[in-house]
Amino acid sequence: MSTTKELENLLKKGKVNRRQFMSRAATLGVTTALATSMFSKASRAAPKKGGHFKIGMGQGSTTDSLDPATTLHTGTQIVNHALYNYLSEVNNAGELVGELAASWEAEPGAKVWNMKLQKGVTFHNGKSFGPDDVIASINHHRGKDSKSAAKPIVDPITDITADGSDGVKFTLSGGNADFPFLMSDYHLAILPSKDGKIDATGGIGSGAFSLEKFDPGVNITMKKNPNYWKSGKGHFDSAEIVVIADVAARTNALSTGATMAMDRCDLKTVHLLKRNNNIKVTKNTGTQHYTLPMNAGIAPFDNVDVRLALKNAIDREALVKTVLRGYGAVGNDHPIGASQMYFNKDLKQRVYDPEKAKFHLKKAGMSSLDVTLSAADAAFAGAVDTAVLFKEHAAKAGINITVNRVPNDGYWSNVWMKDPWSMSYWGGRPTEDWMFSQAYAAGAEWNESFWNNERFNKILLEARAELDTGKRREMYYEMQQLCRDDGSALIPMFASYVGALANNVGHDAMGANWDMDGLRCMERWWLE
Amino acid sequence: MQKILNMVAQRLTLGLLVLFVVSIIIFLGVELLPGDLAEAMLGQSATEETLAAFRKELKLDLPMHTRYLEWLFNILQGDFGKSLANGREISELIETRLSNTLFLALFSAFIAVPLSLTLGVLAAMYRNTFYDRTVNILTLSSISFPEFFIAYILIFVFSINLGWMPSLSNVSPETPLGERLFVSLMPALTLTLVVMAHMMRMTRAAIINLLASPYIEMANLKGLSRARVILRHALPNAWAPIINVVVINLAYLIVGVVIVEVVFVYPGLGQLIVDSVQNRDIPVVQACSLIFAATYILLNLTADILSIISNPRLLHPR
Numbered sequence: 001m002s003t004t005k006e007l008e009n010l011l012k013k014g015k016v017n018r019r020q021f022m023s024r025a026a027t028l029g030v031t032t033a034l035a036t037s038m039f040s041k042a043s044r045a046a047p048k049k050g051g052h053f054k055i056g057m058g059q060g061s062t063t064d065s066l067d068p069a070t071t072l073h074t075g076t077q078i079v080n081h082a083l084y085n086y087l088s089e090v091n092n093a094g095e096l097v098g099e100l101a102a103s104w105e106a107e108p109g110a111k112v113w114n115m116k117l118q119k120g121v122t123f124h125n126g127k128s129f130g131p132d133d134v135i136a137s138i139n140h141h142r143g144k145d146s147k148s149a150a151k152p153i154v155d156p157i158t159d160i161t162a163d164g165s166d167g168v169k170f171t172l173s174g175g176n177a178d179f180p181f182l183m184s185d186y187h188l189a190i191l192p193s194k195d196g197k198i199d200a201t202g203g204i205g206s207g208a209f210s211l212e213k214f215d216p217g218v219n220i221t222m223k224k225n226p227n228y229w230k231s232g233k234g235h236f237d238s239a240e241i242v243v244i245a246d247v248a249a250r251t252n253a254l255s256t257g258a259t260m261a262m263d264r265c266d267l268k269t270v271h272l273l274k275r276n277n278n279i280k281v282t283k284n285t286g287t288q289h290y291t292l293p294m295n296a297g298i299a300p301f302d303n304v305d306v307r308l309a310l311k312n313a314i315d316r317e318a319l320v321k322t323v324l325r326g327y328g329a330v331g332n333d334h335p336i337g338a339s340q341m342y343f344n345k346d347l348k349q350r351v352y353d354p355e356k357a358k359f360h361l362k363k364a365g366m367s368s369l370d371v372t373l374s375a376a377d378a379a380f381a382g383a384v385d386t387a388v389l390f391k392e393h394a395a396k397a398g399i400n401i402t403v404n405r406v407p408n409d410g411y412w413s414n415v416w417m418k419d420p421w422s423m424s425y426w427g428g429r430p431t432e433d434w435m436f437s438q439a440y441a442a443g444a445e446w447n448e449s450f451w452n453n454e455r456f457n458k459i460l461l462e463a464r465a466e467l468d469t470g471k472r473r474e475m476y477y478e479m480q481q482l483c484r485d486d487g488s489a490l491i492p493m494f495a496s497y498v499g500a501l502a503n504n505v506g507h508d509a510m511g512a513n514w515d516m517d518g519l520r521c522m523e524r525w526w527l528e
Numbered sequence: 529m530q531k532i533l534n535m536v537a538q539r540l541t542l543g544l545l546v547l548f549v550v551s552i553i554i555f556l557g558v559e560l561l562p563g564d565l566a567e568a569m570l571g572q573s574a575t576e577e578t579l580a581a582f583r584k585e586l587k588l589d590l591p592m593h594t595r596y597l598e599w600l601f602n603i604l605q606g607d608f609g610k611s612l613a614n615g616r617e618i619s620e621l622i623e624t625r626l627s628n629t630l631f632l633a634l635f636s637a638f639i640a641v642p643l644s645l646t647l648g649v650l651a652a653m654y655r656n657t658f659y660d661r662t663v664n665i666l667t668l669s670s671i672s673f674p675e676f677f678i679a680y681i682l683i684f685v686f687s688i689n690l691g692w693m694p695s696l697s698n699v700s701p702e703t704p705l706g707e708r709l710f711v712s713l714m715p716a717l718t719l720t721l722v723v724m725a726h727m728m729r730m731t732r733a734a735i736i737n738l739l740a741s742p743y744i745e746m747a748n749l750k751g752l753s754r755a756r757v758i759l760r761h762a763l764p765n766a767w768a769p770i771i772n773v774v775v776i777n778l779a780y781l782i783v784g785v786v787i788v789e790v791v792f793v794y795p796g797l798g799q800l801i802v803d804s805v806q807n808r809d810i811p812v813v814q815a816c817s818l819i820f821a822a823t824y825i826l827l828n829l830t831a832d833i834l835s836i837i838s839n840p841r842l843l844h845p846r
Contacts, residue, residue: 061803061806061807062611062613062621062799062800062803062804062812063568063569063611063613063614063803063804063807063809064613064614065613065614065615067614070569070570072569072570072571144577144581145581145584145585146577146578146581147566147570147578147581147582147585148578149570149573149574149578151575151577151578152575201614201615215624215700215795216614216616216621217795217799217800217803218698218700218795219698219700242696242698242793243793244696244793245790246790246791246793248680248791249683249695249696249790249791249792249793252683252687252688252695253695253696253793255688256687256688256691256694256695258694258695258696259696409561409562409563409806410561410562410563410567412567412571412574413562413563413567413574414562414563445575445576446573446575
């Protein structure tokens with residue numbers, strides 16, 4: 001029987017496929033029917049309980065805090081999802097499910113939302129969960145004195161009231177069919193309320209793990225919450241996140257077995273890491289994309305033909321191949337990822353075409369074009385390389401791009417949205433409406449390309465309050481096309497999240513909405 | 529003795545003045561950097577409103593001199609204040625980091641100082657021999673490589689290929705001493721390789737410099753052994769320059785180790801100051817810089833005192 005065990009192990013590690021498994025099982029004298037059931041059992045191994053999980057994360061700084069309002073990077077984002085729960089959750093198939101909200105219902109017009117809360121949930125400090133916690137936690141991000149990065153998300157909420165002992169009623173300033181989706185944002189964690197306020201930095205929540213020790217910029221240790229209310233989640237006995245900023249050190253820690261997982265592999269050396277038999281490299285192409293926003297209010301970018309000329313003058317395939325080393329996908333000048341619900345499959349992919357770029361230049365009444373692109377790697381890893389490659393691509397279309405290399409320090413406050421043309425990235429948003437209304441709607445705080453398209457703005461509002469999916473699809477399809485053909489953001493590529501795990505880390509299909517299994521690696525993964 | 533005490537008192541007073549000037553320069557320097565803490569913390573997701581709220585809560589909206597004077601007032605009462613970024617007490621934040629840094633510096637010094645002095649004395653004794661040249665070439669090459677390169681080579685050999693040492697040195701206050709020494713050995717070795725050449729070459733040069741003096745010639749003519757000539761006659765007079773170099777390197781071991789800290793993920797003070805500068809967390813930057821500046825001042829003072837003690841002419845001036 002030990003040989004069959006070995007075979008099962010081989011299968012789990014992905015060393016044999018189904019056909020090989022069947023034929024080897026037959027050699028071992030196992031009947032086909034039994035082998036089939038063995039196959040499905042082994043390939044979907046049940047999570048194992050226990051063990052100490054240690055993960056090396058690239059971001060993290062001594063200035064980190066546990067306050068969900070200022071959560072900035074993947075390191076603290078996964079801490080949030082280990083310590084806290086949210087009203088809603090995007091599951092690993094990309095669907096929205098309830099978390100602390102068991103169910104919800106919108107009144108017609110999607111302006112008023114009634115949420116029914118989970119019963120029998122207790123926080124780490126023993127307080128039982130109720131509507132007051134939801135109200136205090138969401139109010140933490142609202143109001144004039146809020147310093148929360150999630151303020152724009154909760155601003156449309158005009159009122160939150162308790163509805164009985166297990167219900168909360170949200171009133172919005174305008175209809176929003178995606179409101180439950182917004183409640184899954186990583187800032188909007190639910191913490192226990194005390195006298196109508198939450199203790200934002202105490203680290204007490206209702207999550208699968210409770211806080212042991214937090215040493216900002218060094219590590220954070222957590223232990224299993226024995227009373228966790230979700231079944232089948234939270235498998236480790238204890239977990240630790242170590243901040244390892246240097247990518248070589250992070251890789252060393254994983255390959256010497258000091259850690260069991262890492263994020264942000266060095267794309268330049270990941271092919272070498274793949275040779276290590278004890279490690280599996282994970283790739284997750286979701287919504288993260290890189291953008292080159294042009295200020296549509298400033299010449300020459302106010303001319304749509306100039307924008308189209310630039311969009312045609314960039315070789316996206318080459319960028320994915322060189323800057324991303326193949327870990328990504330080409331972008332089509334709109335911010336919606338292929339894994340998203342209303343991704344426009346019928347839209348033709350734009351390709352590198354210098355002739356077409358020249359055509360658009362001519363249409364704009366120009367024979368050549370001189371533009372300056374401000375670039376720093378703060379925008380995304382490889383931004384400067386991208387700009388320099390783009391300069392070469394565009395030269396063939398008679399476009400002369402001057403790359404203005406600026407410092408990483410203070411990039412977001414001094415260059416981005418200040419210079420007429422700069423570079424940026426978006427982790428992406430789980431819904432189309434969220435992405436569009438944060439970065440493409442006229443007047444939005446982060447409309448980085450200062451784009452103002454009347455038709456776009458009109459259907460954006462209509463689609464938001466529309467509850468019929470067929471009609472919504474049509475509208476979002478059109479909006480993607482408008483972005484592509486009129487928008488002032490050049491979106492050349494979608495970048496994958498590339499991480500690595502030790503072979504003994506078990507996981508299901510990984511969520512694509514964020515890095516690290518939708519940021520929920522702590523409660524979803526296990527050790528084999 | 530009185531002279532030394534006077535000097536110490538004088539130097540300490542001047543030291544305080546230097547610290548004051550340093551604190552002003554650092555404060556102005558961080559202020560001159562583009563952006564502030566609110567912008568650094570909110571990054572791409574900053575809006576005008578949240579920035580304003582952030583600044584108001586942390587009093588970043590007050591004029592520069594008000595904030596500086598308030599900080600100065602608190603520090604004179606021994607209160608380092610709180611980190612602006614996460615509201616933690618700075619003294620608490622620095623305590624473990626500083627002890628980690630000091631531990632690593634002392635550990636490296638315990639290896640590096642005796643080793644380089646011995647090598648230096650031996651090199652002077654066997655000047656221009658095969659041994660002398662080998663030691664020179666080895667130490668000079670190790671100082672010429674960047675620190676991270678030496679660190680990576682050590683990790684590659686001892687952690688990845690041989691599997692003897694851990695590549696992470698993330699110690700915590702609970703780590704027992706034995707384990708702490710074990711996990712810090714590789715960073716300590718890296719630092720040793722980096723600082724050794726300077727001390728060893730200085731020892732060699734200082735001794736060789738004296739070997740041409742008449743009194744050494746006399747000692748040689750008396751028929752003393754080479755070891756005795758160098759250890760008893762030359763070395764005592766060579767202490768002053770050697771001590772100076774050793775102390776400069778000790779200071780370097782405390783304030784200049786940020787790269788080694790990053791590669792080995794060692795939670796020291798260097799990483800703290802880099803993070804704080806990036807996020808414009810001025811009180812933390814100030815506290816760290818004061819510690820670094822005080823380290824330099826105290827170590828230099830120590831060097832001067834030791835030089836005086838090692839030199840009878842300075843110890844008993846006429």
